Amino acid sequence: MAEKKLTGAGLRGQTAGQTALCTVGKSGTGLTYRGYDIHELAKYGTFEEIAWLLFHGELPNSEELANYKKKLQGLRGLPEPLKQCLELIPADAHPMDVMRTGCSMLGNLETETDFSQQQDVTDRLLAAFPSILLYWYRFSHDGVRIETETDDDTIAGHFLHLLHGKKPADNHRRCMDASLILYAEHEFNASTFTARVCASTLSDMHSCVTAAIGSLRGPLHGGANEAAMEMIERFQSPEEAKEAILGMLERKDKIMGFGHAIYQTSDPRNGIIKEWSKVLGEEVGDTVLYPVSEIIEQVMWDEKKLFPNADFFHASAYHFMGIPTKLFTPIFVCSRLTGWASHVMEQRANNRIIRPSAEYIGPEPRSWVGVEER
Ligand SMILES: CC(=O)SCCNC(=O)CCNC(=O)[C@H](O)C(C)(C)COP(=O)(O)OP(=O)(O)OC[C@H]1O[C@@H](n2cnc3c(N)ncnc32)[C@H](O)[C@@H]1OP(=O)(O)O
Ligand SMILES: O=C([O-])CC(=O)C(=O)O
Numbered sequence: 565m566a567e568k569k570l571t572g573a574g575l576r577g578q579t580a581g582q583t584a585l586c587t588v589g590k591s592g593t594g595l596t597y598r599g600y601d602i603h604e605l606a607k608y609g610t611f612e613e614i615a616w617l618l619f620h621g622e623l624p625n626s627e628e629l630a631n632y633k634k635k636l637q638g639l640r641g642l643p644e645p646l647k648q649c650l651e652l653i654p655a656d657a658h659p660m661d662v663m664r665t666g667c668s669m670l671g672n673l674e675t676e677t678d679f680s681q682q683q684d685v686t687d688r689l690l691a692a693f694p695s696i697l698l699y700w701y702r703f704s705h706d707g708v709r710i711e712t713e714t715d716d717d718t719i720a721g722h723f724l725h726l727l728h729g730k731k732p733a734d735n736h737r738r739c740m741d742a743s744l745i746l747y748a749e750h751e752f753n754a755s756t757f758t759a760r761v762c763a764s765t766l767s768d769m770h771s772c773v774t775a776a777i778g779s780l781r782g783p784l785h786g787g788a789n790e791a792a793m794e795m796i797e798r799f800q801s802p803e804e805a806k807e808a809i810l811g812m813l814e815r816k817d818k819i820m821g822f823g824h825a826i827y828q829t830s831d832p833r834n835g836i837i838k839e840w841s842k843v844l845g846e847e848v849g850d851t852v853l854y855p856v857s858e859i860i861e862q863v864m865w866d867e868k869k870l871f872p873n874a875d876f877f878h879a880s881a882y883h884f885m886g887i888p889t890k891l892f893t894p895i896f897v898c899s900r901l902t903g904w905a906s907h908v909m910e911q912r913a914n915n916r917i918i919r920p921s922a923e924y925i926g927p928e929p930r931s932w933v934g935v936e937e938r
Contacts, residue, residue: 576825580752580918581760585618585906588751589826595833597749598622606836611719611744611899612636615690618749618906619683633717639691640722641713642699643673650696655704659697659894660781664774666696671770679912685769686905693898694719697891698726720744723898728886735847736885739840740895743881746833746874747896749903753825755779755786759904763911764918776904777897783820786875786900789892792821793879800852802859809863821876822864833874841877844884853880 587596595602598617605614609623612633616624624632642650649669653662670692676685695712702710716722716731720740724732732740750756759776780786799805812819824831845854857872857880864870882892 574825575920580757580920581911582914583751583907583910584621585903585910586749586751589828595750602746602832603836606742606745609745611741611748614745614748615902618902619686619909635687636691636719637715637717639688640695642692642695643670645673646670646696647699647709650700651703653700653704657704658781659701659890660777660787660897662700663693663697663894663897664777664781666693666700667770667777668774670696671768671774676768676770682769682905682909682912686901686909689769689773689905690719690898690901693894693901694723694726697894697898698723701888701891702726702729719898723895724885727891732885735843739844739881739885742836742840743878743895744899746837747899749900749906751826753785754782755900756904756907760907760911761918763908764915766912766915769905769908772908773901773904776900780896780900781893786893786896788820788873789875789878789882789896790889792876793883793889793892795820796853796856796860796879797883799856802855805856806859806863809860810867813863813867819860819864819870821872821879822868822870824871824873827871827873829869830871831873834872834877837874837881838872838877841881841884844881848884850880850884853883 585598587594589595597605597614598621600617609617613623613629616628616632646666646669650662650666653665667689670689674685674688676682699710699712702708710726710729712726714722714725716725718737718741720743721732721737724736724740752760755776758779759772762772762775783791796805799808809819841854841857857877861872861876864872878892879889882895883889887895
Protein backbone atom coordinates (compact mmCIF):
# COMPACT_ATOMS: atom_id res chain seq x y z
CA MET A 565 0.00 0.00 0.00
CA ALA A 566 1.30 3.46 -0.85
CA GLU A 567 2.24 5.80 2.03
CA LYS A 568 -1.03 7.02 3.54
CA LYS A 569 -1.76 10.67 2.76
CA LEU A 570 -2.71 12.18 6.11
CA THR A 571 -4.54 15.19 4.73
CA GLY A 572 -7.92 16.24 3.45
CA ALA A 573 -11.09 14.24 3.91
CA GLY A 574 -12.00 12.94 7.34
CA LEU A 575 -9.82 15.61 9.01
CA ARG A 576 -6.99 13.10 8.63
CA GLY A 577 -3.66 14.43 9.84
CA GLN A 578 -5.13 17.58 11.38
CA THR A 579 -4.29 18.25 15.02
CA ALA A 580 -7.66 19.05 16.58
CA GLY A 581 -6.56 19.65 20.17
CA GLN A 582 -4.22 18.47 22.91
CA THR A 583 -4.38 15.43 25.18
CA ALA A 584 -2.28 14.02 27.99
CA LEU A 585 -4.18 10.73 27.95
CA CYS A 586 -2.81 8.64 25.15
CA THR A 587 -0.45 8.35 22.19
CA VAL A 588 -1.57 6.48 19.07
CA GLY A 589 0.97 5.35 16.51
CA LYS A 590 3.56 7.88 17.58
CA SER A 591 6.92 6.62 16.37
CA GLY A 592 8.89 5.06 19.21
CA THR A 593 5.93 4.95 21.60
CA GLY A 594 3.13 3.10 19.79
CA LEU A 595 0.06 3.00 22.00
CA THR A 596 0.45 4.34 25.52
CA TYR A 597 -2.04 5.39 28.21
CA ARG A 598 -0.60 8.16 30.40
CA GLY A 599 2.87 7.06 29.23
CA TYR A 600 2.48 3.31 29.94
CA ASP A 601 2.85 0.91 27.02
CA ILE A 602 -0.29 -1.07 26.16
CA HIS A 603 1.61 -4.37 26.33
CA GLU A 604 2.59 -3.76 29.95
CA LEU A 605 -0.88 -2.51 30.85
CA ALA A 606 -2.56 -5.61 29.38
CA LYS A 607 -0.01 -7.95 30.96
CA TYR A 608 0.24 -6.56 34.48
CA GLY A 609 -2.81 -4.32 34.93
CA THR A 610 -6.46 -4.81 35.72
CA PHE A 611 -9.19 -2.76 34.07
CA GLU A 612 -10.07 -0.97 37.31
CA GLU A 613 -6.42 0.12 37.72
CA ILE A 614 -6.33 1.37 34.14
CA ALA A 615 -9.61 3.25 34.59
CA TRP A 616 -8.13 4.97 37.64
CA LEU A 617 -4.93 5.72 35.71
CA LEU A 618 -6.88 7.37 32.91
CA PHE A 619 -9.06 9.40 35.27
CA HIS A 620 -6.37 10.47 37.74
CA GLY A 621 -3.13 10.39 35.75
CA GLU A 622 -1.32 7.91 38.04
CA LEU A 623 -1.76 4.25 38.96
CA PRO A 624 -3.67 3.73 42.22
CA ASN A 625 -1.89 2.43 45.31
CA SER A 626 -3.35 -0.71 46.88
CA GLU A 627 -5.66 1.18 49.24
CA GLU A 628 -6.97 3.44 46.47
CA LEU A 629 -7.56 0.42 44.25
CA ALA A 630 -9.38 -1.57 46.93
CA ASN A 631 -11.60 1.42 47.74
CA TYR A 632 -12.28 2.10 44.07
CA LYS A 633 -13.32 -1.49 43.40
CA LYS A 634 -15.59 -1.40 46.43
CA LYS A 635 -17.15 1.84 45.22
CA LEU A 636 -17.83 0.38 41.76
CA GLN A 637 -19.24 -2.82 43.26
CA GLY A 638 -21.73 -0.73 45.22
CA LEU A 639 -22.98 1.05 42.08
CA ARG A 640 -24.15 -1.96 40.05
CA GLY A 641 -27.83 -1.80 40.97
CA LEU A 642 -30.33 -0.22 38.56
CA PRO A 643 -33.16 2.11 39.61
CA GLU A 644 -36.68 0.74 39.06
CA PRO A 645 -37.70 3.24 36.31
CA LEU A 646 -34.57 2.30 34.33
CA LYS A 647 -35.44 -1.40 34.59
CA GLN A 648 -38.98 -0.62 33.42
CA CYS A 649 -37.58 1.32 30.49
CA LEU A 650 -35.24 -1.55 29.54
CA GLU A 651 -38.10 -4.03 29.73
CA LEU A 652 -39.93 -2.05 27.03
CA ILE A 653 -37.11 -2.46 24.50
CA PRO A 654 -37.78 -5.40 22.14
CA ALA A 655 -35.51 -8.43 21.90
CA ASP A 656 -34.64 -7.63 18.29
CA ALA A 657 -33.36 -4.14 19.13
CA HIS A 658 -29.65 -3.66 18.59
CA PRO A 659 -27.88 -3.77 21.97
CA MET A 660 -25.99 -0.58 21.03
CA ASP A 661 -29.37 1.17 20.91
CA VAL A 662 -30.09 -0.29 24.33
CA MET A 663 -26.81 1.17 25.65
CA ARG A 664 -27.65 4.55 24.13
CA THR A 665 -31.12 4.55 25.69
CA GLY A 666 -29.89 3.18 29.02
CA CYS A 667 -27.25 5.89 29.31
CA SER A 668 -29.70 8.59 28.35
CA MET A 669 -32.38 7.30 30.75
CA LEU A 670 -29.90 7.27 33.62
CA GLY A 671 -29.17 10.88 32.72
CA ASN A 672 -32.82 11.66 33.40
CA LEU A 673 -32.83 9.85 36.72
CA GLU A 674 -29.38 10.80 38.04
CA THR A 675 -28.67 14.02 36.18
CA GLU A 676 -25.23 15.63 36.39
CA THR A 677 -26.17 19.07 37.64
CA ASP A 678 -22.66 20.34 38.30
CA PHE A 679 -19.25 19.42 36.86
CA SER A 680 -18.00 18.71 40.39
CA GLN A 681 -20.06 15.48 40.09
CA GLN A 682 -18.26 14.30 36.94
CA GLN A 683 -16.16 11.55 38.53
CA ASP A 684 -19.10 10.12 40.49
CA VAL A 685 -21.32 10.21 37.42
CA THR A 686 -18.62 8.42 35.42
CA ASP A 687 -18.07 5.76 38.09
CA ARG A 688 -21.81 5.15 38.21
CA LEU A 689 -21.91 4.63 34.44
CA LEU A 690 -18.86 2.37 34.56
CA ALA A 691 -20.49 0.17 37.20
CA ALA A 692 -23.98 0.28 35.66
CA PHE A 693 -23.25 -0.32 31.94
CA PRO A 694 -22.84 -4.13 32.18
CA SER A 695 -25.97 -4.22 34.36
CA ILE A 696 -27.97 -2.15 31.84
CA LEU A 697 -26.95 -4.31 28.90
CA LEU A 698 -27.41 -7.65 30.56
CA TYR A 699 -30.60 -6.80 32.45
CA TRP A 700 -32.16 -6.00 29.07
CA TYR A 701 -30.56 -8.98 27.34
CA ARG A 702 -31.62 -11.58 29.89
CA PHE A 703 -35.12 -10.10 30.25
CA SER A 704 -35.80 -9.80 26.52
CA HIS A 705 -34.17 -13.09 25.52
CA ASP A 706 -34.72 -15.41 28.52
CA GLY A 707 -37.65 -13.73 30.26
CA VAL A 708 -35.74 -13.40 33.56
CA ARG A 709 -35.30 -10.31 35.73
CA ILE A 710 -31.71 -10.75 36.89
CA GLU A 711 -30.19 -9.39 40.08
CA THR A 712 -27.45 -7.07 38.85
CA GLU A 713 -25.72 -6.58 42.19
CA THR A 714 -23.13 -9.37 42.19
CA ASP A 715 -20.18 -9.69 44.57
CA ASP A 716 -17.70 -10.16 41.70
CA ASP A 717 -14.45 -8.38 42.36
CA THR A 718 -14.05 -7.01 38.82
CA ILE A 719 -16.13 -5.51 36.03
CA ALA A 720 -14.89 -8.29 33.73
CA GLY A 721 -16.10 -10.98 36.14
CA HIS A 722 -19.36 -9.12 36.78
CA PHE A 723 -20.10 -8.92 33.05
CA LEU A 724 -19.54 -12.62 32.37
CA HIS A 725 -21.40 -13.61 35.54
CA LEU A 726 -24.51 -11.64 34.52
CA LEU A 727 -24.36 -13.02 30.98
CA HIS A 728 -23.94 -16.68 31.83
CA GLY A 729 -25.64 -16.74 35.23
CA LYS A 730 -22.55 -18.12 36.95
CA LYS A 731 -19.07 -16.96 37.90
CA PRO A 732 -16.71 -17.20 34.92
CA ALA A 733 -13.64 -19.40 34.54
CA ASP A 734 -10.52 -17.57 35.60
CA ASN A 735 -9.00 -17.35 32.11
CA HIS A 736 -12.28 -15.99 30.67
CA ARG A 737 -12.29 -13.26 33.30
CA ARG A 738 -8.65 -12.48 32.53
CA CYS A 739 -9.28 -12.35 28.78
CA MET A 740 -12.26 -10.04 29.32
CA ASP A 741 -10.14 -7.88 31.60
CA ALA A 742 -7.39 -7.66 28.95
CA SER A 743 -10.00 -6.81 26.32
CA LEU A 744 -11.43 -4.00 28.45
CA ILE A 745 -7.91 -2.63 28.88
CA LEU A 746 -7.17 -2.78 25.14
CA TYR A 747 -10.38 -0.93 24.23
CA ALA A 748 -10.22 1.67 27.03
CA GLU A 749 -8.69 4.66 25.26
CA HIS A 750 -7.51 5.69 21.80
CA GLU A 751 -6.98 9.43 21.51
CA PHE A 752 -9.16 11.35 19.00
CA ASN A 753 -11.00 8.41 17.43
CA ALA A 754 -14.47 9.18 16.04
CA SER A 755 -16.50 8.38 19.17
CA THR A 756 -14.13 10.17 21.53
CA PHE A 757 -14.04 13.20 19.28
CA THR A 758 -17.85 13.15 19.32
CA ALA A 759 -17.76 13.16 23.13
CA ARG A 760 -15.31 16.08 23.14
CA VAL A 761 -17.38 18.12 20.71
CA CYS A 762 -20.41 17.60 22.93
CA ALA A 763 -18.39 18.43 26.06
CA SER A 764 -17.11 21.62 24.44
CA THR A 765 -20.64 23.05 24.51
CA LEU A 766 -20.54 22.52 28.31
CA SER A 767 -23.14 19.77 28.05
CA ASP A 768 -23.58 17.08 30.71
CA MET A 769 -21.67 13.78 30.95
CA HIS A 770 -24.65 11.58 29.99
CA SER A 771 -25.17 13.57 26.80
CA CYS A 772 -21.47 13.31 25.88
CA VAL A 773 -21.43 9.55 26.45
CA THR A 774 -24.76 8.98 24.68
CA ALA A 775 -23.44 10.86 21.65
CA ALA A 776 -20.23 8.83 21.70
CA ILE A 777 -22.18 5.54 21.80
CA GLY A 778 -23.93 6.63 18.59
CA SER A 779 -20.58 7.16 16.88
CA LEU A 780 -19.10 3.90 18.11
CA ARG A 781 -22.05 1.91 16.76
CA GLY A 782 -21.07 2.23 13.07
CA PRO A 783 -19.27 -0.64 11.31
CA LEU A 784 -16.32 1.56 10.35
CA HIS A 785 -15.60 2.05 14.06
CA GLY A 786 -16.64 -0.20 17.00
CA GLY A 787 -19.24 -2.11 15.01
CA ALA A 788 -16.43 -3.80 13.07
CA ASN A 789 -15.95 -6.56 15.68
CA GLU A 790 -19.50 -7.81 15.05
CA ALA A 791 -19.13 -7.46 11.29
CA ALA A 792 -15.84 -9.42 11.44
CA MET A 793 -17.55 -12.24 13.34
CA GLU A 794 -20.40 -12.40 10.83
CA MET A 795 -17.81 -12.71 8.08
CA ILE A 796 -15.50 -15.34 9.61
CA GLU A 797 -18.30 -17.65 10.73
CA ARG A 798 -19.46 -17.99 7.13
CA PHE A 799 -16.35 -20.03 6.28
CA GLN A 800 -15.88 -23.74 6.97
CA SER A 801 -12.15 -23.87 6.16
CA PRO A 802 -9.11 -21.63 5.57
CA GLU A 803 -9.20 -22.56 1.86
CA GLU A 804 -12.80 -21.40 1.50
CA ALA A 805 -11.98 -18.21 3.41
CA LYS A 806 -8.98 -17.45 1.20
CA GLU A 807 -10.94 -17.80 -1.99
CA ALA A 808 -13.82 -15.71 -0.68
CA ILE A 809 -11.57 -12.91 0.59
CA LEU A 810 -9.72 -12.73 -2.72
CA GLY A 811 -13.11 -12.37 -4.44
CA MET A 812 -14.20 -9.68 -2.00
CA LEU A 813 -11.00 -7.73 -2.58
CA GLU A 814 -11.48 -7.99 -6.31
CA ARG A 815 -14.98 -6.55 -5.92
CA LYS A 816 -13.45 -3.81 -3.72
CA ASP A 817 -15.49 -4.89 -0.68
CA LYS A 818 -14.32 -3.68 2.74
CA ILE A 819 -12.99 -6.46 4.94
CA MET A 820 -14.17 -5.64 8.44
CA GLY A 821 -11.57 -5.65 11.19
CA PHE A 822 -8.75 -4.58 8.85
CA GLY A 823 -7.01 -1.26 8.30
CA HIS A 824 -6.77 1.79 10.49
CA ALA A 825 -7.03 5.55 10.14
CA ILE A 826 -3.72 6.17 11.98
CA TYR A 827 -1.65 2.98 12.24
CA GLN A 828 0.22 2.18 9.05
CA THR A 829 1.66 -1.32 9.45
CA SER A 830 0.08 -2.88 12.55
CA ASP A 831 -2.24 -2.23 15.48
CA PRO A 832 -0.34 -2.89 18.72
CA ARG A 833 -3.50 -4.29 20.34
CA ASN A 834 -3.84 -7.04 17.75
CA GLY A 835 -1.04 -9.37 18.93
CA ILE A 836 -2.42 -9.34 22.48
CA ILE A 837 -6.00 -10.26 21.64
CA LYS A 838 -4.85 -12.67 18.93
CA GLU A 839 -2.89 -14.63 21.54
CA TRP A 840 -6.00 -14.81 23.74
CA SER A 841 -8.05 -16.00 20.79
CA LYS A 842 -5.52 -18.78 20.13
CA VAL A 843 -5.50 -19.94 23.76
CA LEU A 844 -9.31 -19.88 24.12
CA GLY A 845 -9.78 -21.53 20.70
CA GLU A 846 -7.50 -24.42 21.70
CA GLU A 847 -9.45 -24.81 24.92
CA VAL A 848 -12.78 -25.22 23.15
CA GLY A 849 -11.24 -27.50 20.50
CA ASP A 850 -11.72 -24.99 17.67
CA THR A 851 -10.31 -26.14 14.35
CA VAL A 852 -12.01 -23.59 12.10
CA LEU A 853 -12.44 -20.02 13.38
CA TYR A 854 -8.88 -19.32 14.46
CA PRO A 855 -7.27 -20.88 11.34
CA VAL A 856 -9.82 -19.01 9.19
CA SER A 857 -8.92 -15.74 10.95
CA GLU A 858 -5.22 -16.40 10.48
CA ILE A 859 -5.52 -17.08 6.76
CA ILE A 860 -7.56 -13.90 6.28
CA GLU A 861 -4.82 -11.99 8.09
CA GLN A 862 -2.26 -13.52 5.73
CA VAL A 863 -4.26 -12.82 2.55
CA MET A 864 -4.96 -9.22 3.58
CA TRP A 865 -1.30 -8.57 4.18
CA ASP A 866 -0.12 -10.31 0.99
CA GLU A 867 -2.72 -8.67 -1.23
CA LYS A 868 -3.23 -5.21 0.30
CA LYS A 869 -0.62 -4.75 3.03
CA LEU A 870 -3.58 -4.30 5.37
CA PHE A 871 -3.38 -5.64 8.94
CA PRO A 872 -5.95 -6.66 11.57
CA ASN A 873 -7.01 -3.83 13.87
CA ALA A 874 -8.10 -4.31 17.49
CA ASP A 875 -11.49 -5.59 16.38
CA PHE A 876 -10.59 -8.58 14.22
CA PHE A 877 -9.33 -11.20 16.70
CA HIS A 878 -11.70 -9.84 19.34
CA ALA A 879 -14.43 -11.50 17.28
CA SER A 880 -13.18 -15.08 17.74
CA ALA A 881 -11.92 -14.46 21.31
CA TYR A 882 -15.37 -13.26 22.43
CA HIS A 883 -17.05 -16.08 20.52
CA PHE A 884 -14.91 -18.70 22.29
CA MET A 885 -16.15 -17.27 25.62
CA GLY A 886 -19.75 -17.88 24.56
CA ILE A 887 -20.55 -14.19 24.08
CA PRO A 888 -23.33 -13.59 21.51
CA THR A 889 -22.09 -11.55 18.55
CA LYS A 890 -24.53 -8.71 19.04
CA LEU A 891 -23.05 -7.98 22.48
CA PHE A 892 -19.54 -7.40 21.09
CA THR A 893 -19.77 -3.66 20.44
CA PRO A 894 -21.56 -2.93 23.75
CA ILE A 895 -18.55 -4.47 25.54
CA PHE A 896 -16.46 -1.86 23.72
CA VAL A 897 -18.81 0.75 25.25
CA CYS A 898 -18.32 -0.66 28.77
CA SER A 899 -14.58 -0.17 28.27
CA ARG A 900 -14.28 2.99 26.14
CA LEU A 901 -16.44 4.89 28.61
CA THR A 902 -13.19 5.38 30.55
CA GLY A 903 -11.54 7.09 27.58
CA TRP A 904 -14.62 9.13 26.69
CA ALA A 905 -15.12 10.41 30.23
CA SER A 906 -11.42 11.21 30.64
CA HIS A 907 -11.54 13.24 27.43
CA VAL A 908 -14.71 15.03 28.56
CA MET A 909 -12.95 15.97 31.80
CA GLU A 910 -9.84 17.06 29.90
CA GLN A 911 -11.93 19.16 27.51
CA ARG A 912 -13.83 20.79 30.38
CA ALA A 913 -10.58 21.64 32.16
CA ASN A 914 -9.41 23.78 29.25
CA ASN A 915 -12.44 24.42 27.12
CA ARG A 916 -13.17 26.33 23.98
CA ILE A 917 -16.21 25.37 21.95
CA ILE A 918 -15.14 23.11 19.04
CA ARG A 919 -16.34 24.79 15.90
CA PRO A 920 -14.24 24.29 12.77
CA SER A 921 -14.84 26.06 9.47
CA ALA A 922 -16.17 24.57 6.26
CA GLU A 923 -14.88 25.21 2.76
CA TYR A 924 -17.95 26.45 0.86
CA ILE A 925 -18.53 24.65 -2.44
CA GLY A 926 -22.19 25.62 -3.07
CA PRO A 927 -23.81 28.03 -5.59
CA GLU A 928 -22.89 31.69 -5.91
CA PRO A 929 -25.30 34.16 -4.22
CA ARG A 930 -28.65 34.28 -6.10
CA SER A 931 -32.09 35.85 -5.77
CA TRP A 932 -35.21 34.25 -4.30
CA VAL A 933 -37.61 32.80 -6.90
CA GLY A 934 -41.31 32.75 -5.94
CA VAL A 935 -42.98 29.33 -5.84
CA GLU A 936 -45.23 30.10 -8.84
CA GLU A 937 -42.14 30.81 -10.99
CA ARG A 938 -40.22 27.59 -10.17
C1 LIG B 1 -11.50 -0.04 16.99
C2 LIG B 1 -11.70 0.57 15.68
O1 LIG B 1 -12.53 1.41 15.48
S1 LIG B 1 -10.57 0.11 14.50
C3 LIG B 1 -11.42 0.37 12.97
C4 LIG B 1 -12.52 -0.63 12.79
N1 LIG B 1 -13.09 -0.53 11.44
C5 LIG B 1 -12.95 -1.50 10.52
O2 LIG B 1 -12.32 -2.52 10.74
C6 LIG B 1 -13.66 -1.28 9.22
C7 LIG B 1 -12.79 -1.63 8.03
N2 LIG B 1 -11.72 -0.67 7.86
C8 LIG B 1 -11.96 0.53 7.25
O3 LIG B 1 -13.06 0.82 6.77
C9 LIG B 1 -10.83 1.53 7.20
O4 LIG B 1 -9.59 0.87 7.22
C10 LIG B 1 -10.87 2.54 8.37
C11 LIG B 1 -12.26 3.18 8.47
C12 LIG B 1 -10.56 1.84 9.70
C13 LIG B 1 -9.81 3.59 8.13
O5 LIG B 1 -10.23 4.32 7.01
P1 LIG B 1 -9.21 5.22 6.16
O6 LIG B 1 -8.23 5.88 7.06
O7 LIG B 1 -10.05 6.08 5.29
O8 LIG B 1 -8.50 4.09 5.30
P2 LIG B 1 -7.21 4.23 4.39
O9 LIG B 1 -7.00 5.65 3.99
O10 LIG B 1 -6.11 3.55 5.10
O11 LIG B 1 -7.56 3.36 3.13
C14 LIG B 1 -6.57 3.15 2.17
C15 LIG B 1 -7.03 2.20 1.12
O12 LIG B 1 -7.20 0.91 1.69
C16 LIG B 1 -8.52 0.46 1.51
N3 LIG B 1 -8.95 -0.18 2.73
C17 LIG B 1 -8.83 0.30 3.99
N4 LIG B 1 -9.35 -0.58 4.85
C18 LIG B 1 -9.81 -1.61 4.12
C19 LIG B 1 -10.47 -2.82 4.46
N5 LIG B 1 -10.75 -3.11 5.73
N6 LIG B 1 -10.77 -3.68 3.46
C20 LIG B 1 -10.49 -3.40 2.18
N7 LIG B 1 -9.87 -2.26 1.80
C21 LIG B 1 -9.55 -1.39 2.76
C22 LIG B 1 -9.34 1.71 1.31
O13 LIG B 1 -10.53 1.44 0.61
C23 LIG B 1 -8.39 2.57 0.53
O14 LIG B 1 -8.38 2.14 -0.81
P3 LIG B 1 -8.38 3.20 -2.00
O15 LIG B 1 -7.11 4.00 -1.79
O16 LIG B 1 -8.40 2.35 -3.21
O17 LIG B 1 -9.62 4.04 -1.80
O1 LIG C 1 -8.48 5.28 16.64
C1 LIG C 1 -9.36 5.00 15.81
O2 LIG C 1 -9.60 5.69 14.80
C2 LIG C 1 -10.19 3.79 15.97
C3 LIG C 1 -9.68 2.86 17.02
O3 LIG C 1 -8.82 2.05 16.80
C4 LIG C 1 -10.24 2.98 18.35
O4 LIG C 1 -11.05 3.87 18.63
O5 LIG C 1 -9.86 2.15 19.22
